[in-house]
Amino acid sequence: MGAGPAALCIVAELVEQGLAVNALASHTPERPWPNTYGIWAEELESLGMASLLGHRWSDTVSFFGDGQGDEGQLPVQHQFDYGLFDQGALQQALLKRCGDVSWNLETAKSINVLGSETEVICSSGNTFRARLVIDASGHRSQFIRRPNNGPVAQQAAYGVVGRFSSSPVSKEQFVLMDFRPDHLSEIEKKEPPTFLYAMDFGEGVFFVEETSLACFPPLTIEKLKERLIKRLSNRGIEIKEILHEENCLFPMNLPLPDRKQPLLAFGGSASMVHPASGYMVGALLRRAPNLAKQLSKAMAIDPPLDSAVLARRGWQVLWSRELVQRHRLYQFGLKRLMSFDEASLRRFFATFFRLPKKDWSGFLANTLPLPDLILVMLRLFWISPWRVRWGMTFGFRSSYSSE
Numbered sequence: 001m002g003a004g005p006a007a008l009c010i011v012a013e014l015v016e017q018g019l020a021v022n023a024l025a026s027h028t029p030e031r032p033w034p035n036t037y038g039i040w041a042e043e044l045e046s047l048g049m050a051s052l053l054g055h056r057w058s059d060t061v062s063f064f065g066d067g068q069g070d071e072g073q074l075p076v077q078h079q080f081d082y083g084l085f086d087q088g089a090l091q092q093a094l095l096k097r098c099g100d101v102s103w104n105l106e107t108a109k110s111i112n113v114l115g116s117e118t119e120v121i122c123s124s125g126n127t128f129r130a131r132l133v134i135d136a137s138g139h140r141s142q143f144i145r146r147p148n149n150g151p152v153a154q155q156a157a158y159g160v161v162g163r164f165s166s167s168p169v170s171k172e173q174f175v176l177m178d179f180r181p182d183h184l185s186e187i188e189k190k191e192p193p194t195f196l197y198a199m200d201f202g203e204g205v206f207f208v209e210e211t212s213l214a215c216f217p218p219l220t221i222e223k224l225k226e227r228l229i230k231r232l233s234n235r236g237i238e239i240k241e242i243l244h245e246e247n248c249l250f251p252m253n254l255p256l257p258d259r260k261q262p263l264l265a266f267g268g269s270a271s272m273v274h275p276a277s278g279y280m281v282g283a284l285l286r287r288a289p290n291l292a293k294q295l296s297k298a299m300a301i302d303p304p305l306d307s308a309v310l311a312r313r314g315w316q317v318l319w320s321r322e323l324v325q326r327h328r329l330y331q332f333g334l335k336r337l338m339s340f341d342e343a344s345l346r347r348f349f350a351t352f353f354r355l356p357k358k359d360w361s362g363f364l365a366n367t368l369p370l371p372d373l374i375l376v377m378l379r380l381f382w383i384s385p386w387r388v389r390w391g392m393t394f395g396f397r398s399s400y401s402s403e
């Protein structure tokens with residue numbers, strides 16, 4: 001169910017395993033995805049898919065200074081390539097691998113697990129049955145059960161692809177996070193922090209996006225837009241032409257689904273967004289092959305396993321004990337970060353990117369085994385200034401924390 005990146009990734013892998021797949025989505029899988037997807041280039045290289053990048057930057061930086069004087073303007077050089085997917089190419093590459101799967105343009109309304117099969121009833125009244133249904137309908141799925149752990153922090157961003165009176169970032173540069181707060185009043189500095197995510201697309205076109213990493217309640221698009229314009233105008237930059245606007249809102253710390261439920265999920269519906277960064281596409285590409293392989297094995301068991309048993313097997317693979325523990329650590333980290341004021345947050349990130357590259361990149365991609373992840377977090381604590389250590393241990397009490 002679904003036709004986003006999660007659905008296409010898992011369908012492609014199920015087909016690869018030789019399983020019979022019937023896809024069901026509210027719209028055609030050919031419809032262009034609305035979001036721009038970014039990723040560290042190495043993650044794609046390790047999957048042999050780097051050719052799917054539409055843009056790639058080697059000059060990748062962040063700013064964690066206060067924006068005052070020369071020192072406050074200094075960039076942190078990541079020395080690590082970042083890229084944006086060529087969405088069309090990614091979508092088509094996955095669709096090609098989906099082969100001749102039939103796409104039913106339907107919206108699922110209810111799902112009943114019947115025993116050996118699961119039934120999907122659609123708004124049209126049509127009914128579909130399968131041995132296993134995988135819900136890849138995104139984070140708003142109404143079919144997946146998950147505990148209610150209170151407010152869910154959202155990542156929110158407002159971005160513009162366009163032309164500007166002067167360059168918002170240096171030529172051929174990618175800015176992961178520009179946290180410089182020199183355009184903010186003292187009162188605004190006490191509001192939830194936001195940063196600029198920006199890049200040069202060439203030929204005078206740039207993408208600039210004001211982003212709130214995670215907050216509850218989420219920052220409004222109006223607020224983010226106001227912040228973006230203020231940040232730009234503080235540097236004497238005006239937006240001259242808007243080619244595309246991006247309004248972004250998605251949950252960062254959606255609780256993990258109940259892994260005993262009889263319906264399997266993949267992607268946003270399975271809480272696969274990285275709780276510390278908001279990234280997911282790399283994880284989809286990495287985790288889909290094994291899930292499909294294990295499902296294929298389970299499907300081959302004789303006598304056939306019931307739908308609910310197959311789904312539970314799937315959950316065990318998708319959210320193994322190790323991955324659950326890692327997820328909990330990330331969620332703990334995010335909760336602490338959400339209590340940081342803007343100055344502490346800048347200090348935190350400046351320290352984070354002083355970690356060895358393999359540590360911070362592994363942390364962000366969620367590719368570090370649990371013992372390594374714990375070591376990296378301890379190392380981060382060890383090299384952090386006292387105030388950041390305090391925040392990491394106890395959190396701060398700020399008005400925009402979810403605690």
Ligand SMILES: Cc1cc2nc3c(=O)[nH]c(=O)nc-3n(C[C@H](O)[C@H](O)[C@H](O)COP(=O)(O)OP(=O)(O)OC[C@H]3O[C@@H](n4cnc5c(N)ncnc54)[C@H](O)[C@@H]3O)c2cc1C
Nearest residue numbers: 002003004005006026037038108137138248267268280281
């Ligand atoms: C603006 C934005 C920018 C992002 N940027 C990045 C990024 O740079 N890098 C990154 O890794 N991640 C990013 N993310 C996070 C994450 O990767 C995306 O949210 C991703 O689109 C989630 O994929 P998905 O396939 O799970 O869900 P979706 O992309 O939401 O797709 C859900 C699909 O299910 C269909 N559907 C929904 N309900 C039903 C139903 N009842 N019946 C049938 N079909 C249904 C929808 O039509 C759609 O096709 C971003 C998210 C947003 C919102």
